Amino acid sequence: MLGDRLEQVRDSIRSAAQLAGRDERELTLIVVTKFQPVSVIEELSALGITDFGESRHQEASQKASQLAGRGLRWHFVGQLQSKKARAVASYCQVVHSLDRESLLEQLSQAPKPIDCFIELNLTDDPERGGVPISNLIPFAEKVLAQDSIRLLGVMAVASIGKDPRSEFAKVRDASESLKSIAPNANFISAGMSGDFQEAILEGATHLRIGTAITGPRPQSG
Numbered sequence: 001m002l003g004d005r006l007e008q009v010r011d012s013i014r015s016a017a018q019l020a021g022r023d024e025r026e027l028t029l030i031v032v033t034k035f036q037p038v039s040v041i042e043e044l045s046a047l048g049i050t051d052f053g054e055s056r057h058q059e060a061s062q063k064a065s066q067l068a069g070r071g072l073r074w075h076f077v078g079q080l081q082s083k084k085a086r087a088v089a090s091y092c093q094v095v096h097s098l099d100r101e102s103l104l105e106q107l108s109q110a111p112k113p114i115d116c117f118i119e120l121n122l123t124d125d126p127e128r129g130g131v132p133i134s135n136l137i138p139f140a141e142k143v144l145a146q147d148s149i150r151l152l153g154v155m156a157v158a159s160i161g162k163d164p165r166s167e168f169a170k171v172r173d174a175s176e177s178l179k180s181i182a183p184n185a186n187f188i189s190a191g192m193s194g195d196f197q198e199a200i201l202e203g204a205t206h207l208r209i210g211t212a213i214t215g216p217r218p219q220s221g
């Protein structure tokens, strides 16, 4: 079941990559396992998945310590409170939700260097996480000034009710402008269960896919 859904998603990734004229080896599949039991991660790991996404510190840290030694890579994809940042940086390889100076400051003080994406806010709602696109370059300059942070690129979630392709086209434009000041920050974290094919067509390199692979989440609250 899990294996079948994983195969289906891999097939869809492959066809979107073909359609986009891209090499699928430039795509990283992150399976988002928030609210899922450790057994699901073990099963996926046996199926060859190495990258997992989580959105809550306590849950993520427990899973990471239970599964230590298996060579898994942990991606923090949810909103992150500054006071939890250093702890998250101790077990996560990548933070996808860097979006403000207080968080940057805490992450830069973590005991080891960490890879980060700057999260963009594609909505007009400042309550949502993310940096408005108009503020990307000034914020990126602050990130780039921190030696202990390696900036990978931009991350975004398509707004509900909007055409995902045009949302991701905005993200691609933002990525181009970021690359003009940071050529190595050329990755794009975009695409979830419902829209990863559109994201691939607009240049996404890191796909964050949950329920299309795991099935419905047991509970979400």
Ligand SMILES: *Cc1c(COP(=O)(O)O)cnc(C)c1O
Binding pocket: 032, 034, 055, 077, 078, 157, 191, 192, 193, 194, 208, 209, 210, 211, 212
């Ligand atoms: C939960 C989550 C995902 C995965 O969502 P699905 O719809 O289950 O694929 C991706 N990105 C973020 C930021 C999430 O919170």
